[in-house]
Amino acid sequence: MSVIIPVFNAVETVERALLSVINQGCASKEMIVVDGLSQDGSLDIIKRYIGDIAHFISEKDSGIYAGINKGINLAKGEWIYIMGADDELAESDVLEKIISATLSHTKLFYGSVQNKNVKHKLVPQFHHSKFESTLYWRNSLHQQSAFYHRSLFSHFRFDERLKILADYDFHLKLFNEKIQAQPLSLVVARCEASGVSKNFRWSLYREELQIKKRRLPTLIYALNLPWVVLKFLGKRWG
Numbered sequence: 001m002s003v004i005i006p007v008f009n010a011v012e013t014v015e016r017a018l019l020s021v022i023n024q025g026c027a028s029k030e031m032i033v034v035d036g037l038s039q040d041g042s043l044d045i046i047k048r049y050i051g052d053i054a055h056f057i058s059e060k061d062s063g064i065y066a067g068i069n070k071g072i073n074l075a076k077g078e079w080i081y082i083m084g085a086d087d088e089l090a091e092s093d094v095l096e097k098i099i100s101a102t103l104s105h106t107k108l109f110y111g112s113v114q115n116k117n118v119k120h121k122l123v124p125q126f127h128h129s130k131f132e133s134t135l136y137w138r139n140s141l142h143q144q145s146a147f148y149h150r151s152l153f154s155h156f157r158f159d160e161r162l163k164i165l166a167d168y169d170f171h172l173k174l175f176n177e178k179i180q181a182q183p184l185s186l187v188v189a190r191c192e193a194s195g196v197s198k199n200f201r202w203s204l205y206r207e208e209l210q211i212k213k214r215r216l217p218t219l220i221y222a223l224n225l226p227w228v229v230l231k232f233l234g235k236r237w238g
Contacts, residue, residue, distance in 0.1 A: 001029045001095050002077035002150075006067030007046065008036035010085035013192070015045045020088035022052045026095035030054035032074050034067035042085070065158040065166045072153050078102075079109075080148045082167075086192040087144050090114065094188055098147050107149040107179045111186035113142045115193040131171070131181045136212075136220050137227060139168040144189040146171075152179070165207050172215035205232045 003021050007014055021031050033046055035058040043058060050056060055074045061067055068082055079098065083089070098109055110129045127142045134140040152174065158166040174181075205228050212224050 001026055001099060001147075002032060002071075002075035002080050003029060003095075004032045004034065004068055004071030004075065004080065004082045005085055006034050006036070006064050006071065006082075007038060007042055007085040008064070008067075009038045009040040009042060011038070011041040011045065013086040014042050015048075016088050017083060017085050018046070018049050018052070021083075022049065023092050024089065024095045025093055026099060028077070028099070029095055030075070030077055032071040033057070034061075034070045035059075036061045036063075036067055062160055063163055065162065066160045069157045069160065072157065075150065078150055080150055080153065081146075082148075083144055083189060084191065087189050090187045090189055094186070097186060098184075101182070101184060103182065105180050106182045107152055108174065108181040109147040109184055110141055110145045110181065111184040111188040113145045114187055114190045116190050117193055126187070129183070131175065131183070135172055135175050136216060137224065138231075139165065139171060141171045142191075143167040144191050162207055162211070164204050165211055168208070169211045169215065172211065176215060202232060205229075 005017055005021070018031070018033070021029065031053050032055045033053050035043060035046065037058060037060045046053070046056065057070055061070070071082075072080065079102070089095070101109060108131065110131060112129060113127045115125055115127060127145065129142045129145040130140040132140070156170070156173070159169055160166070162169060209224070209228055212221050216224065
């Protein structure tokens with residue numbers, strides 16, 4: 001199991017993220033930390049745990065998905081999990097439960113995520129991921145709830161031109177390819193509800209439309225145009 005943590009100026013949260021992985025009972029885990037050249041003291045914290053990190057990179061990059069791609073290139077595990085530096089695994093046995101649940105034909109496992117420090121009434125306390133046609137309308141599969149089989153990345157890397165929703169682009173790709181996926185009754189992680197995907201600026205929805213134009217059938221994309229605008233207005237003034 002490879003756990004990839006991209007980091008950039010996360011001095012207040014990165015230690016909690018690291019410890020949530022270190023304290024996992026799973027013996028076969030490897031932790032990969034990719035730092036974008038933090039300037040706030042994050043590096044000092046990361047170096048305290050360098051003995052627990054299988055791969056560590058600290059260099060300037062173009063953003064979070066560039067960091068994730070570097071981590072994928074280094075990953076050796078059969079399964080890949082991606083978590084933010086402001087997130088943490090919910091319990092100390094999460095990785096063990098995922099490994100015990102794996103089936104040979106399944107390429108994606110997903111559970112639920114608990115949102116921390118929710119500040120918007122339309123952001124739920126728990127995000128119960130879904131890998132179904134709801135993806136045509138919103139990113140119903142939370143990345144921090146998902147465990148990807150390494151074969152899904154054999155010919156794929158996240159689009160680094162996308163700054164907020166490259167994971168949504170990936171999820172639509174997987175859904176269109178009809179990969180085998182399995183839901184689990186498990187809270188995987190606790191995640192901050194204040195990330196860039198929760199700021200509800202127009203740049204978020206503009207990128208969503210860009211992805212949908214690429215991945216959706218023409219008619220469904222056309223129906224999404226007013227829907228995305230309504231979502232933007234509802235989240236901004238809801």
